Amino acid sequence: MDKKYVPRITSFLCKWCSYTGADLAGTSRLQYPTAIIPIKVMCSSRVDPVFILRAFLKGSDGVLLGGCHPGDCHYETGNYHTRRRFAIVKTVFESLGLEAERIRLSWISASEGPKFARVANEFTETIIAMGENPVKKKIFL
């Protein structure tokens, strides 16, 4: 694997918790890789399964989904729905023969800057170890 390989990780972060947690990681000057491309959404439940699949099939090396901790959702129950949907996506990935390890759901609260940095580092390492998304080389009709 080329040492300079920098993966691209689509990171959907909910506005209230994970995005704020990512901000805090920045404010605390914690370091994490450039691979993480944050995309702000109002709630993690906004990211429907097709979205994750689409990002992946379009060639994203990894998809990170960040939400509030269960019970802390700004919209009360949004993240419980996210959790269920994510479980389904994982199953779909596996049954399609895609690498389910390339998608990750993490609960990161607004005060967990260090956790965000840790998740970002860990996940990027996982993706680097797995290499480029093989889907990029395939053609989907």
Place this chain on the structure above:
Amino acid sequence: MKAKVGVYVCECGPNIASKVDLDRILETLPALDEYREIELVVKKYGLLCSADGKNYLEEEIKSNGFTHLVLGACSPRDHNKTFIGVCKKTDLNPYLYKIINIREHCAWIIPDKEKATEKAISYLRGGINRVLYQSSLFEKQLDIDPDVVVIGGGIAGIETALSLAGEKRNIYLIEKSGKIGGKSSRFSSLLPRQGKGLALIEEKIEKVSANPFIKVFLESSLESIIGFLGNFEIVVKSKNGNTDIKAGAIVVASGYGLIDPLSSESHSYSESDDVYTSLEIEEMLKEHGKIMTKSGKEPASVALVHCVGREEKGYCSRICCNYMIKIARYLKDQSDAIKVTEFHKGLCMPDKGDQSFHKAMAERGVEFRRIQKITQDGTKISFTGMDGSPGNADFDMVILAPAIVPSEDTDSLAELLEIPVSETGFFQEMHQTTDPVATSIDGIFVVGAAHSPKGITDSIFFAQAAAGRILTHLIPGEKIVPEVKVTEVLEAFCTGCQNCLDVCVYGAISYDESKGVSVVNEVVCRGCGNCFGSCPSGALRTKHFTNPQLYQEVREAIR
């Protein structure tokens, strides 16, 4: 018309400029092939959020006539509102602007300037692409009704009504029983340090009757409710028919109930036993002024048993310790010879004045006995002490402090109002710590013991807090501006599966039987997008977070 996008990167003092090569951004972006079709103006500025910066930006937008605006600056949490304010001063719709956080997400996390710059460029490209797909949104203004419906005429409801009623605001107080005052009016007195007797409560009840802006509905209940903050339509069912009311907010003060001690395995007694609940003692005191046994004698020994049903319920009822010590004081005042023993599982006395009250009563000879377990059969009590040693004793009288439970109407009210109930059975607040009086539905508040076990003091706190929220939200004559970034239904795609109805906690979506499609009430919707995630046919669109908009960002993340 050719799009003209203004891209302004902020140096943020040295914060961004020292870590991201802004000049490279200025060179790179306009040279990109993908922007040949549009006009791109890329500039940098020292500190955009400063007064000078805002004026500069305003002038730039006006003189260039931008159709879209992208800022590379700090977190939207810091200055999104600032720059929306700038947009509002110009012809540019604030929803055609996007702030890209190149400070927290680039400058501050990546020590390598080159890498940080690369990420900033990529991030900004996502922003530019996205903003081209954004569309103008316009805020609506709605008239409001400042009146308030209060459900429950206990102390919390009374206090809410008294805090809110006035010239420009009528209060409708709905009480299910024949008189207002709730359980506190059945007490013989408040805590000793809160004043003698019940004068303070009675005074409040009189004030309600005398207030021309409070209309009390006795022996009435809520029949139906539709609407949203500022515009609720409520039907009240009374003995002599239904009344239609329009109100801007609803305060739930439906109070509490008490657990039946006999529902617990540890407690058993029959009617002939001298076993009473605390409320029965209060009523006895109110009626006779004395605590007497059923045979009309003064008890020589009394056991006060705290925490009845606490383990089954799994929470502390907060107020029992105080009132049990109050009852101990009645007994001691009645005759110092009465032997009083309090069995508790740990005292909860956090308010100021509580500790000295406890100490004073201990000094007067009230025995406080902390126990692990207690079994009560009539007036016989057996217990396990903290050290595990068993004990038992026989008393002339036993007084129980039953756990506070949600009032029996909680579930039916929750269903009518479409607000959730927590695991404990009490109404669920918006957030236990930061937003305790609000519920998931804007304009519906929960106060007093309907929220969780509470004494009179805390009930009044909550009532006044809810009143404060209503006073600032529903100002007579002013309009409200509902959230703009809401979800809309594309009727042509909706299959009528009603998945979205189930996931919406705000009750913002209803089903139109005649058309067979879901309908979003844009005033109630908060724009979380959960319904979108549940829609199998892509019939929902969350404004400002539409699929094409997010795909543009995703595209950049994939490049």
